[in-house]
Each structure stands twice: as structure tokens, then as C-alpha cells.
Amino acid sequence: MPLGNLTSQFFANVYLDELDQFVKHELKAKYYIRYVDDFVILHNSKKILADFKKKIGDFLKNKLIVELHPNKSYIIELDNGITFLGLRIFFYHKLIKKSNIGKFEAKLLQFQLDYKHGIISKDKALDSIEGWLAYISHANTYKYRNDLILFFNKCFAVEQNQTVNNKKHKNFIKKVKITRYPFSSQKTLQFYKKELSIKDIAKQRNIKESTVWEHLAKLVEYNQLPVWKVLPKEKIGKILSAIRAADDKLKDIKCRLNNTAITFDEINCVLAHYKNNNRKKSC
Numbered sequence: 001m002p003l004g005n006l007t008s009q010f011f012a013n014v015y016l017d018e019l020d021q022f023v024k025h026e027l028k029a030k031y032y033i034r035y036v037d038d039f040v041i042l043h044n045s046k047k048i049l050a051d052f053k054k055k056i057g058d059f060l061k062n063k064l065i066v067e068l069h070p071n072k073s074y075i076i077e078l079d080n081g082i083t084f085l086g087l088r089i090f091f092y093h094k095l096i097k098k099s100n101i102g103k104f105e106a107k108l109l110q111f112q113l114d115y116k117h118g119i120i121s122k123d124k125a126l127d128s129i130e131g132w133l134a135y136i137s138h139a140n141t142y143k144y145r146n147d148l149i150l151f152f153n154k155c156f157a158v159e160q161n162q163t164v165n166n167k168k169h170k171n172f173i174k175k176v177k178i179t180r181y182p183f184s185s186q187k188t189l190q191f192y193k194k195e196l197s198i199k200d201i202a203k204q205r206n207i208k209e210s211t212v213w214e215h216l217a218k219l220v221e222y223n224q225l226p227v228w229k230v231l232p233k234e235k236i237g238k239i240l241s242a243i244r245a246a247d248d249k250l251k252d253i254k255c256r257l258n259n260t261a262i263t264f265d266e267i268n269c270v271l272a273h274y275k276n277n278n279r280k281k282s283c
Contacts, residue, residue, distance in 0.1 A: 012036050015064065022059050027052055033084075040084055049075045087139055092194060094139035104132050108148075112155050122156050142186045188215035189224060213265035221272035230269050235262065239270040246275045 013036060023029050023041070029052060031042035043049050053075065057068050076082070081090045088095040111125040129152055133145055191201045202209045219225035227236055242256040253267050 009036055018064060019056070019060065022063075023052075023056065027055060035085055038085060040082060042078075046075055086135075093190070096136050096139050096141060096144075108152075115156055125152070125156055140190070185215040185218045186224075188212055189219055192216065192225070210265065213268065217265075217268045217272040220269055221276050223276055227269055227273035231266055235266065236270055236273070238262065239267055240274065243271060243274050246271075246278050 016034065016037065019039075020032075020034060023032050023039075029041050029043070033040045041049065041052055043052070053068070053073065057073075060066050060068060078091065081088045081095075083089075083097065086097050086100045088097060107128065108125075111120060111128060114120045115122065115125055129148065133148065136145060187205065188201060191204055196204065198209050198212050201212045205212075216225065216230055220227045220230065238257065238259065239253065239262060242253050248271065250264050250267050250271070253271065254262070254264060257267075
């Protein structure tokens with residue numbers, strides 16, 4: 001379906017509501033995902049998926065006067081990954097399609113030339129990279145995003161006689177600061193998302209358990225991991241009640257708690273959460 005502005009996207013969703021009802025109520029497909037005119041159906045039977053494809057093709061052609069794209073409608077095994085919304089989605093990770101990366105980087109280089117010759121402002125280039133960073137954040141692109149941010153900060157430096165949107169600039173500077181904390185923390189995050197225990201992560205990575213806890217605290221502080229995913233709410237509440245300020249010492253918080261069941265590592269994670277919240281309020 002041809003798509004353009006938000007209005008056409010809205011009408012595409014209204015128009016394809018009949019497809020949703022057909023797939024859910026007639027075909028009774030349990031795992032069905034649609035975003036505008038892209039959709040995926042998951043099933044463990046290739047035969048059933050082939051039947052779904054034929055019936056959906058007939059329904060679209062006869063009822064909605066549209067057709068499945070012949071080169072984009074196929075049945076594949078999950079081991080090969082699913083291409084959806086510009087992502088290559090696998091069991092435990094997601095990648096950005098190389099063609100999409102190539103298009104954006106060509107656009108970024110053009111922005112760099114235009115900025116150098118005074119054709120565009122930094123704000124315009126910043127709008128573009130912010131949108132791209134938000135999109136690729138849904139995939140495993142931590143290192144790539146950091147490289148982009150550092151590249152942008154270097155190649156789109158603000159001259160003394162230039163003005164920029166202060167809020168946008170501050171937000172971007174914050175992203176640059178985040179790129180400076182160790183990539184090792186993100187490696188720990190990938191294992192943690194696979195629901196490995198602290199002990200198992202330490203063994204897999206050949207590091208100490210205390211190092212894993214330190215990584216988790218950094219991830220919490222920089223908004224990469226919610227503290228609720230690390231500790232139970234009841235324990236978080238107890239620790240928060242004993243924190244007075246972001247620069248509190250762990251031993252002082254531990255002393256106020258007077259609870260042997262709560263460890264220094266757990267306190268450190270909740271303190272990181274406290275620091276993250278304070279940083280948001282000050283922005």
C-alpha cells in the first residue's frame with residue numbers, strides 16, 4: 001500500500017482493520033503482528049502458514065482490492081531471523097538492515113557537507129540523527145549508536161557565532177556523556193536479558209560477581225535497565241527510604257537500614273536509580 005504522511009498511515013490502519021479481524025477470528029492465528037501494511041504471523045507448522053498465506057492473499061484481493069507483495073511475502077524459519085520494520089529479528093538479538101544503515105550514513109555525510117557550507121543548521125542535522133538514534137535503539141546497536149554520537153559531536157561542532165536550540169543541545173551532550181561509560185556493561189546487559197543469574201553471568205564472562213553488580217548499577221544509573229528488573233519492589237522501597245542524597249556513602253545507607261538481608265551491591269543499584277531520577281529532574 002502507498003504510504004505518505006500520518007493521515008495516510010491512519011487510513012491504512014482503518015482500512016486494514018478488516019484484515020486484523022479476518023486473521024484473528026476467521027483464521028484464528030494466535031501470533032499475529034501488524035504495523036500499518038507490514039505484518040508477521042508465527043506458527044510451528046509450515047503447512048498451516050502456507051494455508052494462511054493463500055487465504056490472506058484471496059481475502060485481500062477479493063475484499064480489500066489490494067495484493068500481497070510477491071517479493072516480500074514468504075515463509076521462513078525463525079533461525080534465519082525475521083525482517084520486520086527494517087530490523088532483522090532473531091531469538092536473542094535484533095539488527096538493523098545494512099541497506100537502511102547505508103541510506104542513513106549517506107544522508108549524514110550529505111548533512112556534513114551542507115553544514116560545512118552553511119546550507120543547514122546543526123539543529124536540522126540533530127533532528128535527523130535523533131530520529132535515527134531513537135529508531136535503532138530498538139536493536140542491539142549500543143556501540144554503533146555511540147560511534148554515531150561521537151562522530152556527530154566532532155563533525156558538527158558549534159562555532160562561536162552560531163546558535164543552537166539549547167534544550168536539544170543539552171540532551172545531546174547528555175548522550176555524549178553516556179557513551180563514555182564502559183562497553184563491558186552492555187555485554188553484561190545482553191546476558192542479563194537472557195535471564196542468566198549474577199553467578200552465571202560472572203562465570204560466562206570470567207569476571208567477579210561484584211563486577212557484574214557494578215555493571216548493573218551503571219546500567220540502572222544511565223537508564224539502560226529498570227531497577228525493578230534487578231530487585232523486588234519491597235526491597236527497593238526499603239533502600240530508597242534510607243537514602244538522603246545522591247552522594248550518600250553506601251556504608252551510611254547500610255547503617256540506616258540496619259538490615260543484614262540487604263547487601264551493599266543491592267544498595268548500590270538502588271542508589272544508581274536514585275541518581276538517575278535526580279538527573280532527569282534537573283534537566
